Amino acid sequence: MSILAKVIAWFADPAHWQGQDGIPTRLVEHLQLSAESVALGALIALPIGIGLGHLGIFGNLAIGVSNVGRAVPSFAILVIAFQVFGLGDTPIILALTALAIPPMVTNSYVALREVDPDIKDAARGMGYRQLAQLVRVELPLAVPLIMAGVRTSAVQVVATAALAALIAGGGFGRYIIDGLAQQDYAKEFAGAVLVAVLALATEMTLWGVEQLLVPRGIRLLRAPAAARVRTFKTA
Amino acid sequence: MNRIRGSVWLIAALAALATVAAACGGTTPAPATSKGTITVAGFNFPESSILAELYGQALAHDGYTVNYKLLLGTREVVAPAIKSGQIDLYPGYAATELEFYNSGAGEANGDAAATTDKLNGHLSSLGLVATTPSAAVDQNAFAVTKATQTKYNLTKLSDLSAIGDQLVLGAGPECPTRPFCQPGLKTTYGINFKAFKALDTDGPLTRAAFKNGTIQVGLVFSSDSDLHQLGLVVLQDDKHLENADNVVPVVRKAVATTEVTAVLNKVSAGLNTTDLVTMNGQVELLHQDADAVATAYLQQHNYFS
Numbered sequence: 001m002s003i004l005a006k007v008i009a010w011f012a013d014p015a016h017w018q019g020q021d022g023i024p025t026r027l028v029e030h031l032q033l034s035a036e037s038v039a040l041g042a043l044i045a046l047p048i049g050i051g052l053g054h055l056g057i058f059g060n061l062a063i064g065v066s067n068v069g070r071a072v073p074s075f076a077i078l079v080i081a082f083q084v085f086g087l088g089d090t091p092i093i094l095a096l097t098a099l100a101i102p103p104m105v106t107n108s109y110v111a112l113r114e115v116d117p118d119i120k121d122a123a124r125g126m127g128y129r130q131l132a133q134l135v136r137v138e139l140p141l142a143v144p145l146i147m148a149g150v151r152t153s154a155v156q157v158v159a160t161a162a163l164a165a166l167i168a169g170g171g172f173g174r175y176i177i178d179g180l181a182q183q184d185y186a187k188e189f190a191g192a193v194l195v196a197v198l199a200l201a202t203e204m205t206l207w208g209v210e211q212l213l214v215p216r217g218i219r220l221l222r223a224p225a226a227a228r229v230r231t232f233k234t235a
Numbered sequence: 236m237n238r239i240r241g242s243v244w245l246i247a248a249l250a251a252l253a254t255v256a257a258a259c260g261g262t263t264p265a266p267a268t269s270k271g272t273i274t275v276a277g278f279n280f281p282e283s284s285i286l287a288e289l290y291g292q293a294l295a296h297d298g299y300t301v302n303y304k305l306l307l308g309t310r311e312v313v314a315p316a317i318k319s320g321q322i323d324l325y326p327g328y329a330a331t332e333l334e335f336y337n338s339g340a341g342e343a344n345g346d347a348a349a350t351t352d353k354l355n356g357h358l359s360s361l362g363l364v365a366t367t368p369s370a371a372v373d374q375n376a377f378a379v380t381k382a383t384q385t386k387y388n389l390t391k392l393s394d395l396s397a398i399g400d401q402l403v404l405g406a407g408p409e410c411p412t413r414p415f416c417q418p419g420l421k422t423t424y425g426i427n428f429k430a431f432k433a434l435d436t437d438g439p440l441t442r443a444a445f446k447n448g449t450i451q452v453g454l455v456f457s458s459d460s461d462l463h464q465l466g467l468v469v470l471q472d473d474k475h476l477e478n479a480d481n482v483v484p485v486v487r488k489a490v491a492t493t494e495v496t497a498v499l500n501k502v503s504a505g506l507n508t509t510d511l512v513t514m515n516g517q518v519e520l521l522h523q524d525a526d527a528v529a530t531a532y533l534q535q536h537n538y539f540s
Binding site for chain 1: 309311407408409411412430432433434435439440443444446447449
């Protein structure tokens with residue numbers, strides 16, 4: 001039986017869809033670890049990136065510092081954090097958060113810098129104050145790039161969350177680690193497939209979210225000229 | 236520049252001298268001449284590094300050039316490496332090796348020599364050979380914390396059969412498929428655990444899981460030096476689930492000359508479990524390097540004289 005047939009048989013086995021080691025349980029674990037890490041990362045990265053981007057200062061410094069999270073291997077952070085915090089989700093979330101921060105800092109900083117200076121001048125001319133200008137003019141325009149950063153982070157985190165199994169954590173990485181240990185290569189391969197599918201699903205879901213968040217004006221700008229004309233007429 | 240050139244000349248001169256010495260029919264081999272290169276590997280736990288260093292340093296003392304691939308991985312990584320010739324030797328454990336190479340056929344028993352004979356039956360076609368097993372033994376053992384022991388009044392593994400469904404077993408991720416681990420505990424002792432937690436094989440994850448109460452029963456090794464310090468008690472294997480896991484080097488036949496075998500057998504013959512526990516303690520508790528510990532042992536036991 002080819003490896004592909006074995007992997008399909010593995011997915012077809014109802015035993016793999018229930019219980020403590022079943023796919024639904026592992027999916028919830030994987031999503032939970034990833035979501036917590038990305039959320040924590042966003043909470044740290046977005047205010048820094050957006051704030052500095054708006055002010056146009058310390059950009060290189062912030063991007064450089066946050067890139068440390070990318071330069072230090074997640075595995076190393078995982079192991080060191082395990083030494084400090086012991087068994088549990090904390091070391092995993094720390095390692096993944098460090099991975100999640102850099103793309104969000106970089107993208108949100110650049111997104112704010114890329115807002116057309118003429119528009120900012122116009123906003124100031126209309127009497128907007130700093131905060132109102134940021135929230136009502138710059139942020140909506142920066143949404144596509146910021147969300148691209150969030151998406152990049154999330155996909156990286158979902159793919160890397162498989163490492164959790166190395167320190168006895170849950171998630172789809174469990175199948176990869178256990179499959180290797182048990183010489184069950186169908187299980188190992190299935191784990192890799194599940195991680196990849198989940199990463200793609202994350203990408204597409206966040207792309208959908210991004211479409212919803214992009215202001216109508218930008219969506220219209222991107223639309224074909226004919227559609228634009230029609231919309232403006234009816235508007 | 237001059238210093239580099241100087242040392243190049245020195246090496247060239249020494250090499251020439253060695254060649255001349257050899258050509259003159261000297262009976263003692265020049266120390267610089269290697270009898271060959273042997274790559275010694277070890278599994279991913281400290282004791283295996285110590286054993287690999289013991290055998291490796293003994294071979295090096297005998298005139299072989301020894302490369303080390305310590306902490307290479309689990310048996311699933313080490314076995315393919317020796318089959319393909321990427322490594323030449325690793326310190327194995329008789330019964331576990333046998334049950335690995337016979338795909339868990341259950342041939343191993345408590346007799347180290349018989350187990351090794353059967354192992355060699357399986358190794359032969361792979362171009363491998365196991366030398367004479369040592370008296371030193373490192374077996375799977377199942378430990379509980381002192382608190383768990385007191386709570387349930389445990390002394391032996393059969394005591395777990397009645398209360399296993401209240402306890403979580405922790406071991407390496409391969410445990411659910413290994414005959415000496417979860418399946419063996421079930422068939423031999425009738426223990427059905429509440430759950431299984433995939434950790435590591437007797438490493439920091441297992442200790443951390445004992446510490447925060449994630450597991451109540453954990454797989455450890457009989458030669459572990461820190462069990463007492465951790466407040467762990469090994470339960471007696473009263474139905475002999477565990478087989479003769481005596482230390483035995485597994486060597487590629489191409490490397491296992493009479494001389495190499497003699498060197499390995501000498502080390503194996505001198506080694507016992509107490510030595511192993513002592514050396515494990517030096518490495519794991521006193522944080523000495525495996526190579527230094529092995530050197531000290533070999534010096535103490537006059538291997539280098």
